[in-house]
Amino acid sequence: MTAPITAQHLSVKKSFRPGELWLDTDGKHINAHGGGILFHKGKYYWFGEHKVAGPDGNKAMAGVSCYSSKDLYNWKNEGIALAVAAENSGSEIEKGAVIERPKVIYNEKTKKFVMWFHLELKGQGYNAARTAVAVADKVTGPYTYLKSFRPHAGVWPANATEAHKTVPVIVKDNDPAWEQKVADGALLQRDFEGGQMSRDMTLFVDDDGTAYHIAASEENRTLHISKLTDDYTGFTDEYVRVFPGGRNEAPAIFKKGGKYFMITSGLTGWAPNAARSAVSEHMMEGWKQLGNPVRGTEEEKNTTFSSQSTFVLPVQGKKNAFIFMADRWRPKNPIDGRYIWLPLIFEDGKPVLKWQEEWTLDTLMQKNESDD
Incomplete structure (x- = not known):
């Protein structure tokens, strides 16, 4: 049952309280799950x-x-x-489809706002595994849907052998070596002609303006990092497989000190699991695992504070200040999902991630370390 709205809830907020009801300026729980943030x-x-x-x-x-x-x-x-x-419009994004993890980036050249998201077609469960794109002239929209594929x-x-x-690599249902064969490229080969699967995803724009699409592919067993076209509305032919067979979902990428960092989750459906972290000096190669970033109790480490990553937000105007954004899913009543x-x-x-009952941007700066 949702907690009643009080005068205290509606007061101007000056801190973050992870997992609590987070009301907008109209007094309603924020409804932006699996999200990402654009500063503009x-x-x-x-x-x-x-x-x-x-349900x-x-x-x-x-x-x-x-x-x-x-x-x-x-x-x-x-x-x-x-x-x-x-409904019944025939659109790929008609009411009842599945739209997940939308992310928006701004293209300085075209002056367009570009949204990508994971799309599952209505009535097909999670079999479509497509990525989709929409554009707008104004940051808040309305966004015009372009296509999915x-x-x-x-x-x-690029790193195919x-x-x-x-x-x-032949793999069949109930194959005892299924996981290893997928890691070896069975699904990469299977989907070669029709296109690779694309589910949980995020976007990243590098310092030079190059944009990347990062998604769980190959039945969520392998991450694919793809370079987008100059206008950000399509894919180039440049992509790589990362951690084949690693079972990574919910990717979130950021850059610090010239290095790229990634936080992901494991693969357990709506149930929370232990987060993973990784680093590379290049977006398209050299990714190395760093282990679980969570520090705390065994339960906190095993469930990432009962949440799943969605985005890492660089705080504007503050050096090396980053916010880890995650969702505490409530699949039986999704509208009541909470934000961590x-x-x-x-x-x-x-x-590193440590639990904070309440915190501010000032404490974030005090806790962080500067670049070498």
């Missing part, structure tokens, strides 16, 4: 899945929501940025 012209814009109550609440009944804030504590509802189409049809990843291209925002700090060059 002095404001933060939070895009996320608009959920509804009940079917994870289906897209409204679309992608947008909220704005100047301080990260207090959020104004800007409405539905990307609206679903009417499975990326890289007929294209091998000759064996991947020439030696078939925590300071992401560094210890011995590794990202």
